[in-house]
Amino acid sequence: MATYIIRRLIWGVFMLAIVSVITFAIFFLVPRLAGATSESLATRYVGRTASAEQVKVAAEKLGFNDPLVVQYGRFAKGLVAGAEYDYGPGVEHCPAPCFGYSFLTRLPVWPDLLNRLPVTISLSLGAAVIWLIGGVATGVISALRRGSFFDRAAMTIALGGVSLPIFFTGIVSLVVFSYGRPFALAAPGGSFTPFFDNPVMWAYNLTLPWITLAFLYAAGYARLTRSGMLETMNEDYIRTARAKGLAERTVVFKHGLRGALTPILTIFGLDLGLLMGGAVLTESTFSLPGIGKYAIDAITNQDLPKVMGVTLVAAFFVVLANLVVDLLYAVVDPRVRLT
Amino acid sequence: MMRKTTLGVTAMGAVLALALAACGGGPTATPSQSGAAPAGGGAKAAFNAALTQVYNPSDKKGGIMKFANAGDWDSLDPADTYYGYSWNFIRLYGRALVMFKPAPGKESSELVPDLAETLGVPSDDAKTWTYKLRAGVKFEDGTPITSKDVKYGVMRSFDKEVFPDGYTYFNDTLDWPKDYKGPYKSKGVNVDSAISTPDDQTIVFHLKQPYSGFDYFAQLPATIPVPEAKDTGAKYREHVISSGPYKFDKNDIGKGFNLVRNDQWDPATDPNRKALPDGYDVRTNVNADDIDNRVLSGDLHVDIAGTGAQPATLGRVLTDPNLKANTDNPTITRLWYTSINGNVKPLDNLDCRKAVEYAADKVAYQTAYGGEFSGGQIATSLLPPGIPGHADINPYPSGPDNHGDVTKAKEHLTACGQPNGFETNISYRAERPKEKATAEALQQSLAKVGIKLTLKPFPQADYFALYAGKPGYAKDNKLGLAINGWGADWPDGYGFLQQIVDSRVIRETGGSSNISVRDPEVDKLLDQASLETDTAKREPIWAQIDQKVMDNAFILPGLWAKSLLLRGKGVTNVFVSDATGMYDYLNMGLE
Secondary structure, X not given: OHHHHHHHHHHHHHHHHHHHHHHHHHHHHHHHHOOOOHHHHHHHHOOOOOOHHHHHHHHHHHOOOOOHHHHHHHHHHHHHHOEEEEOOOOEEEEOOOOOOEOOOXXXXXXXXXXXXXXXXXXXXXXXXXXXXXXHHHHHHHHHHOOOOHHHHHHXXXXXXHHHOOHHHHHHHHHHHHXXXXXXXXXXXXXXXXXXXXXXXXXXXXXXXXHHHHHHHHHHHHXXXXXXXXXXXXXXXXXXXXXXXXXXXXXXXXXXXXXXXXHHHHHHHHHHHHHHHOOOHHHHHHOOOOOHHHHHHHHHHOOOHHHHHHHHHHHHHHHHHHHHHHHHHHHHHOOOOOOO | OOOOOOXXXXXXXXXXXXXXXXXXXOOOOOOOOOOOOOOOOEOOOOOOOOOOOOEOOOOOOOOEEEEEOOOOOOOOOOOOOOOHHHHHHHHHOOOOOEEXXXXXXXXXXXXXXXXXXXXXXXXXXXOEEEEEEOOOOEOOOOOEOOHXXXXXXXXXXXXXXXXXXXXXXXXXXXXXXXXXXXXXXXXOOOOOOOEEEEEOOEEEEEEXXXXXXXXXXXXXXXXXXXOHHHOOXXXXXXXXXXXXXXXXXXXXXXXXXXXXXXXXXXXXXXOOOOOOOOEEEEEOOOOHHHHHHHHHHXXXXXXXXXXXXXXXXXXXXXXXXHXXXXXXXXXXXXXXXXXXXXXXXXXXXXXXXXXXHHHOOHHHHHHHOOHHHHOEEEOOOOOOOOOOOXXXXXXXXXXXXXXXXXXXXXXXXXXXXXXXXXXXXXXXXXXXXXXXXXXXXXHHHHHOOOOEEEEEEEOHHHHHHHHOOOXXXXXXXXXXXXXXXXXXXXXXXXXXHHHHHOHHHOOOOOOOOOOOOOOHHHHHHHHHHHHOOOHHHXXXXXXXXXXXXXHOOOEEEEEEEEOOEEOOOOEEOEOEEOOOOOEOOOOOEEO
């Protein structure tokens, strides 16, 4: 087991390195292939009326004149050894992992990311709990009462859930439950109450984003669970369990659901990993200052250090989620052995 | 400035406002301080009710004003900010030497002293400008503000490596020592040749060349005092030391910040500010549609960007009389236009250029930018109505319905030896769908007289540096027409015209916004105006320049931009300022 985890972690670091190289190439190499020069790249980060001399100075300061390999090397070095930053009256040390300083806000990227992580984690975990419980429960009941009114209604709603995008359901829920309402759910854009500051306000302000996000995912999980349960409940070992005289509840939850859980676990791990890297649409719709909104703003402004930082954080969560899912396979499914 | 700035007052708006003033009259007290929002406003909700008068005037104090921004500040640091809304908002926590009068309509284009006792006193040759500071003004920590703090504020703004977002007016015009690089890199260097402070209350600016409009520079945020001992360079934006009625409480860059009252601000030293709310809560990077919906529902008071409602909101607001009654539609000092490049044949011929002017369908131009309310008012010359010196001229009427005058266009085509039309290219910024739509609209309307346009999109980041703004490239690639746009940093003819009509700003290496105007007579008029310290004599020169550029048909004016602003519920003292083209944030309060 330990060897397996170490091997996967080394592979994960390698994956992150590849992701960083590709991201770097997309934002630095591709524009240059399209004809952009150091100066034209720098013009995005200086005032509208900056002179050619000022643009040159900015290009030099941002390091655009160095070969791309050197620029990437500087970024990688910052990650492991930190970097120095001249803020005018003095020089500041940016400790490792230093993702660099934003081209626009001149603030270090890593503290900014850490600052936004609680928002994304709160949103993702809260929504995950809702969709996992809601989706799986709905799927189980639908499977057990196949063809019933509940089954048909639940699957119709589920179809709506997977079909409607967040920016539609989110806006509708804001109009119905938030705008101008005396007890408006969802905090006014851009605000977020940390859990440890006020758990009640934390939950209250996130209720609408949680439900909206969970609606999208729960629908898929309900359908997945239903089909998995229908298949599992027809297995021979279920008939054997019943023949042994086990209670129906034990048959369904201990034998049926456990068997149907493996594919759900896979999807759940990947979904949660992706969301941890930024629930882009939900955060944008509800103006939540999380990793996803940070990513959108960074890409819109072509703020490369931010883009690099957020991409690596998102990739890290996906890699981590995959590892955790693989480890959980062994727990859920007795047939799986990790070597 | 990276924002459409000033508005103008349309004739229709003025008539409507007069009618409203006649039947209006606020329910609450009229403002008491001179220079602040004047009496005569109204609280009756009506379209454009805050355009030329104060809507809902009041002196009531208290409450927290809630602002939201779809983007984020370039910087809260006075040395490093170049957004119109930032210059508008910064007056809450900083006092520059001079400011635009916080009043509606034409008055808002007037400069009034702020930290200074009076406007600048120029020397005879307009090369030296002197300001005396008011006594008793303090920073938020109680330290008295001196002329040295103002000087230091301007000095630090020089360093564009540390403050790349700001403007370069002071860098370019003051007589700095050779090789000066700002106070961080040129520590201890004497800069008295550029700025001297004979005593703690006096500051003198020394210019390289005479400039009659220096008071406009003195209203820039860089003249907000900065205490050298508290300066943290690029990190100063995290906590700017206040000299105004509010100071920073929390500042979480990228998310938002809070302002609270500055107890060291003395209203006796400040005739311009009311300081009505107890504080401000500002959220940044908020979904733009969410902002509109929250302003309409009353959850938010102001969309701080001041660029107008989103397309999704426009349809809803304009079709609902109740919602529309809480909006204002100012014309701002931004011109959307098309450069006609005389370097590209056959547009080197005046008549060929005039044919383009006549053939253009102005209504299609307006539609391409979003129509009457969010696109703009059809422009007939360069100077927007909000710029002092604007004259109503229309040298090339585009037919009775503004769809173009085909007959006149054909006459001029014949006169230029191209009776069947000609072919040329039109460039636009690829990332701007409105510019693409404009290019297509011109392609269709000019085709009616045989002028065949081929569309050439270019990346906006390099549009001026490498393509349309690079004379050699434009000529070699036959970019006869180039979609363009320009907004003034403040409502002044020099600020509006110089960068787009002075032939001397055109560089062979590219980068200039002036793509097409090359006229020595225009250059001379600009020089004449920059020496003229008498406003009454200076302003007519802007009209002369406008007429001259139009006569030579170097620019096809499209629209004077407009925006549809949403008035927040329960907000008092609401009015649009000509200086910024948006609501004046200085003296707003809450019911």
